[in-house]
Amino acid sequence: MKKTLTAAAIALAVTLAGCGGSSSSADASGKSSDPIKIGIPDDATNGGRAIKLLETAGLISVDPAAGWVPELKDVTEYIYNIEIVPTQANTLPSTLDDFGASTINGTYAIPIGLVPSRDGLIVENQADATADGEKNPFINVIVARTADKDNETYAKVVKAFNTDYVAQFVLAKYSEASIPSWPWNPTELSDEEILDEVDHYTSSPEGKTVVKLGVCGASNDSWKAVQKILDDNGDNIYIELVRFDAYTLPNEALNSGEIDLNSFQHYAYLNKEIESQGYDLTVIGDTNMAPLTLYSRKYDSLDALKEAAGKKE
Incomplete structure (x- = not known):
């Protein structure tokens, strides 16, 4: 019997490795007073996927009319104190230490030993990437x-x-x-x-x-x-x-x-x-x-990143 694997089987993993704290300034509560920078691919499509992933993570809200590949202008609310920084995709692994977190495709994550379920804060669920029965665009x-x-x-x-x-x-x-x-x-x-x-x-x-x-x-x-x-x-x-x-x-x-x-x-x-x-x-x-994954070397969980960023005032 034939079987088809989808990224849904792995997309729910959120337990991950990582250590240390943020290098940005913080107030007395430990929350960052500066926005936590999150790197995303700078091309329109993968950048759009990254924005959707950050929406799924609960960090931002996005205009639903933008579909599966929104742009930064389609972000309607920054729920947490973050700054989204478009960056050339192939440099995101080498610059991971420079960001609070980065969304990295498997093409570039594999060579540096990153594993989604072990190292990612949240993994893109590609089973959800098909709207109205259309073929998965990713x-x-x-x-x-x-x-x-x-x-x-x-x-x-x-x-x-x-x-x-x-x-x-x-x-x-x-x-x-x-x-x-x-x-x-x-x-x-x-x-x-x-x-x-x-x-x-x-x-x-x-x-x-x-x-x-x-x-x-x-x-x-x-x-x-x-x-x-x-x-x-x-x-x-x-x-x-x-x-x-x-x-x-x-x-x-x-x-x-x-x-x-x-x-x-x-x-x-x-x-x-x-x-x-x-x-x-x-x-x-x-x-x-190849599911897109949010990785961090400064926070060991999505909750830790949110706590450090703090809710947007």
Whole structure:
């Protein structure tokens, strides 16, 4: 029987590690007299997700008319004494100590060892991200140029990704920070066996069609699992990863023909990019979901952050 994992299974976790107090000034009650700064991604879509997460946390109120990707102007009330600071997403892990808390995507959280249920103050519930029966806008996708949407080679890449083997690898490797978005069954292999196979797997481009695929962040080992499936199937396709250090780059590179595919973003971000930049790109397949999480090195719980911030006067 097929099963589909959703981030809802992990989204309720709020017990977390962390230590110390705030470096901001405080009054006699211990509450901060300055706003506690909270970092969020500075792109419109992930920034909107972060604002919704802060609303769920009870820190702010947001105009419901703004939907799932509100902007700062849509914040109708600061319930607690906080300041929201848009920051480049890939710098949020390295600047975490500079903020009272930051909302960080799994792409950037995994490499520094952050685990949502252990380290997060609150985790985005992606099961709630679908309104009126619409497809979850935060599922990550494989994207091609519209002219290549029916490319048979690219279709084989998507098929290889959406396999039981890759799903089990994703869960074993990344746990809560990245989960498969497609129905799957456990393989006959243990998690340890799959991890060992993929971690030690190598492939050669010799005699194969090379597909240049743009990615962001350091957590892209799932593509090694995909490569193994492609090789096992005899598809003669080699995935060459092209790494970009900012979210703004892979769509531009794909649209210009510098790369063949990319896989780093969700539906909502892609749609915003197409709308704002005029890119002629389209989704050809789904991959994983990566819930956004609020992390802190200064507060060990959401309640502790609220107590330090204090209610907004």
